[in-house]
Amino acid sequence: MTTIKQTFRQASGHKRFTPANLFKWLLIVFFAFYTLFPLLWLIVSSFKTNTELFGNPFALPEVWQFVNYQNAFRVSGMLMMMGNSIFIALSATLLNVVLASMLAYCLSRFTFKGNGAIFTMFSAGILVPLNALMVPYFITITSIGLYNTRAGLILLYAATGIPMSTVIIRGLMEGISREIEEAAYIDGCGFYGRFTRIVFPLSRNGIMTAATFQFITCWNEFVFANLLTSSQNIRTIQLGIRYFTNQFSTDFVSMYAAIVISIVPSILLYMIFQNQIITGLSSGAVKG
Amino acid sequence: MKLTRHDRIGLVSFTLPGLILFLLFFIIPVGYVLVVSLFKWDGMTEAVFVGFDNYASIWKTSVFRRSLTNNLVWALVATCVQVPLAVLMALILNERPRGWKLFRTVYYFPQVISGVALAMLWSAVYNSEYGLLNGILKLLGRADLAKNWLGTLQTAFPAVLIYWVFYIGYYMVIVMSDLSGISKDYYEAADIDGAGKIRQAFAISLPLARNGIMTCVTLAAVMSLRQFEQVYLLTNGGPANRTSTMVLYLYKQIQNMRYGLANAASVMLIIVGIIVIVGIRQLFKLWHAAYE
Numbered sequence: 152m153t154t155i156k157q158t159f160r161q162a163s164g165h166k167r168f169t170p171a172n173l174f175k176w177l178l179i180v181f182f183a184f185y186t187l188f189p190l191l192w193l194i195v196s197s198f199k200t201n202t203e204l205f206g207n208p209f210a211l212p213e214v215w216q217f218v219n220y221q222n223a224f225r226v227s228g229m230l231m232m233m234g235n236s237i238f239i240a241l242s243a244t245l246l247n248v249v250l251a252s253m254l255a256y257c258l259s260r261f262t263f264k265g266n267g268a269i270f271t272m273f274s275a276g277i278l279v280p281l282n283a284l285m286v287p288y289f290i291t292i293t294s295i296g297l298y299n300t301r302a303g304l305i306l307l308y309a310a311t312g313i314p315m316s317t318v319i320i321r322g323l324m325e326g327i328s329r330e331i332e333e334a335a336y337i338d339g340c341g342f343y344g345r346f347t348r349i350v351f352p353l354s355r356n357g358i359m360t361a362a363t364f365q366f367i368t369c370w371n372e373f374v375f376a377n378l379l380t381s382s383q384n385i386r387t388i389q390l391g392i393r394y395f396t397n398q399f400s401t402d403f404v405s406m407y408a409a410i411v412i413s414i415v416p417s418i419l420l421y422m423i424f425q426n427q428i429i430t431g432l433s434s435g436a437v438k439g
Numbered sequence: 440m441k442l443t444r445h446d447r448i449g450l451v452s453f454t455l456p457g458l459i460l461f462l463l464f465f466i467i468p469v470g471y472v473l474v475v476s477l478f479k480w481d482g483m484t485e486a487v488f489v490g491f492d493n494y495a496s497i498w499k500t501s502v503f504r505r506s507l508t509n510n511l512v513w514a515l516v517a518t519c520v521q522v523p524l525a526v527l528m529a530l531i532l533n534e535r536p537r538g539w540k541l542f543r544t545v546y547y548f549p550q551v552i553s554g555v556a557l558a559m560l561w562s563a564v565y566n567s568e569y570g571l572l573n574g575i576l577k578l579l580g581r582a583d584l585a586k587n588w589l590g591t592l593q594t595a596f597p598a599v600l601i602y603w604v605f606y607i608g609y610y611m612v613i614v615m616s617d618l619s620g621i622s623k624d625y626y627e628a629a630d631i632d633g634a635g636k637i638r639q640a641f642a643i644s645l646p647l648a649r650n651g652i653m654t655c656v657t658l659a660a661v662m663s664l665r666q667f668e669q670v671y672l673l674t675n676g677g678p679a680n681r682t683s684t685m686v687l688y689l690y691k692q693i694q695n696m697r698y699g700l701a702n703a704a705s706v707m708l709i710i711v712g713i714i715v716i717v718g719i720r721q722l723f724k725l726w727h728a729a730y731e
Binding site: 171175176178179182183185186187189190192193196204205207208209250251253254256257261263269272273276278279280281282283284285286287288289290291307309310311313314317341342343346367370371373374389392393396403406407410413414417418420421422425428429432433 | 442445446448449450453454456457458460461463464465467468469471472475527528531532536542544545546547548549551552553554555556559560561563564568569570571574578605606607608609612613616636657661664665667668672686689690693698701702704705706708709712716
């Protein structure tokens, strides 16, 4: 009985044409189109000449101008900025997840005074509008001599991401069975050994999730990179594409090429770590 | 497990680095803006205690009031339009239509692209000379409607605000994770009782996904209050401060070395944030109460 019903339902789900079905597909296609069309337009435009761009914004390029991409790399010091971004985002992510997983280990495995309070503070910390703290961050970073350095951004990114990463990793550590640890404890494995040999390796999925979020946030960060650096040789890619506007003044197509180049790594990373991101959002960790 | 001396030392050494950074980058900065907002200070000469004068002066400027209003409108649109759209799409994709995974991936794209790149993209879309939007209008034979979207008083703020509304991926994924946890039994029972899809959405899906929905509403409101990059890069607050936001206002005060005013604006931003978050929690408590 149920199988007949299910078969019927499956068949009707796909093939039956109803106004509700039409409406559903209109919505699905609309949102996909809305997300993709401007992006595709930007990519196609980045292969045109400036004259073609001004002529007809929808026409395909007569000859695909790969030279725009060469210009983007040549004019703007693109490679150096990418290098800076990769170095800063990787270091900040590493520092962040190491500190956060140490904290998460303590919070998920031990009952001690202040455990709950730390968790509450961190959950609230996720919602603090960091942009409102520009003045104190500027003063702190300047006073410890890290203004206009990569280290300054690394420290700031790692620190401001701690609440989020700790809450994500703690959530996933909670789900790991304690039996192995208890056996190890009886065998004389201490506080540090249980972390490095058991909890850390077992929770690597949760740690990868936190790391993915942290890396994408660092890679895309603009406000503090803008506030805390001034010289060209430590600029990140996000600052770079902002200043392309000045450098390329009227060469719009090369500017578009530069923007496309800056987007590619984020999209690639997302495609690779998509499952981690979905788990992260599903784990309830962001539900501060 | 009872804590041994060894465990205690371990706990201190493992929590201290993270806690010190939290103290340095969260607690002290928030305390700092609270205190310095009560002083008149340009960063060089001696700070003078002025009580709530900074608050009075920012409140008197129309730019700040306009910024606050813009932020609140933004939060309202995000919570009342963007999140409901995301919930609707979560309900639709949760039915697993053909290609749902691909659509989920695509909808999430804007979330991984940087705010700077998105702002540059949309400034190209809105451009008056070669922009995509004016191009579409010409194609439709309505060239008379083409305009400099970001430079016109009436259209600047809607233009800056609206492009974000249809980027729903982030909220959709959060709600979908709640929806996928709902037992199929409820829907089967509802089918037998003859309840339609819409009835099922309102009676089963939405109530059981209310935690996820509350998260989305909270995040949407909080992110609207933080808005900075888009307006900074698209219009820098213009024309005539029409598109200013609280953070942009505070950024401009920093550039002019008016730290007291900047910090007063920061405190206002934090207070408005707390009021909004508490308000949302209270509203959702009513909804929770209805199901207990």
